[in-house]
Amino acid sequence: MPRSKRDKDVSLTRVKKKTRGAKEGLVHQLREAVDEYPHVFVYEFENMRSSKFVQVRQKFKSNSRFYFGKNNVMAIALGKDKTTECATGISKISQLLKGQCGLMFTSADKDEVIQYFRELKDADFARAGVIAPQTIDLSAGPLEQFAFSVEPQLRKLGMPTSLVKGVIHLTQDFRVCTEGEAIKPEEAKILKFLEEKLSVFQVNLKAYWSKQTGLKDLA
Structure with a gap:
């Protein structure tokens, strides 16, 4: 019986020993999520607010899992190229993991997810360092x-x-x-x-991947 792509060994030699176990655990979780959920979205934030993102998680708590940060570990989990990817074509997502972004694994209807995030705009007070949108x-x-x-x-x-x-x-x-x-x-x-309130919290979907369609740009 051929060995599953998800079972491939990965190198985490550049990870500090005290965090190696946690990062190996994240790799395992992400690969399980690839098997479990039919859709994967790459998202990025504008004016991140933890309290507001909790509401997003609650909205999709029954059919989705969110991962944010640790871009390099997420890329290792998915695979950085065709030889290391855990599912066909998913390594293309790894190339998009830059800056403040994350992954949403979901079984929710793809079009409903896209519509929800397009409409998600929540005004908030601007923090220091934000570029003023008006005088x-x-x-x-x-x-x-x-x-x-x-x-x-x-x-x-x-x-x-x-x-x-x-x-x-x-x-x-x-x-x-x-x-x-x-x-x-x-x-x-x-x-x-x-x-x-000069800031607007929103989540932008950069791309979408599924086993059936491969990667599609949403930006």
Whole structure:
């Protein structure tokens, strides 16, 4: 009886001893998933939020498994070329495992999965370092949306403020952030005070693979 491709030995000599067992376990899990599920999607994040991705996992908990990170180990598990791949043509996925990406193994309907992720867009507060998608300016005058007690915090963040009869006022026009520039830590905090959500959490599907169709680009 021919030996299964999944049973091939792989080299993990570049892995530190203390993590070798865990990574060998991941290789085994991934190869089992290839056998168990008919579809494999390669996905990448925009503005990753762990709490929001938990909701994605919950959506597909009955018919899918997600793996994220450890790109090199995932590539070893799937096979980096035709001679080491654990299923015909799946090594092409390994070439796509770059940056913040992961694998979704699923028995859910392929078209339903694609539609779900296309519609998944969840606004959130931008973190420091994110490129501002727009410029936000505040005009001098009262900031009546704020309680007077936060005035010292706003001033500490660099806003030119003062209290006038218990109401916070901007003493001059103030630019919070500039389109195309990285948001600074102080700017991110001000945007949160203003309840301006400039980031959008979403999961982009890069490619799809199945034993029947092989690899198809979805980008």
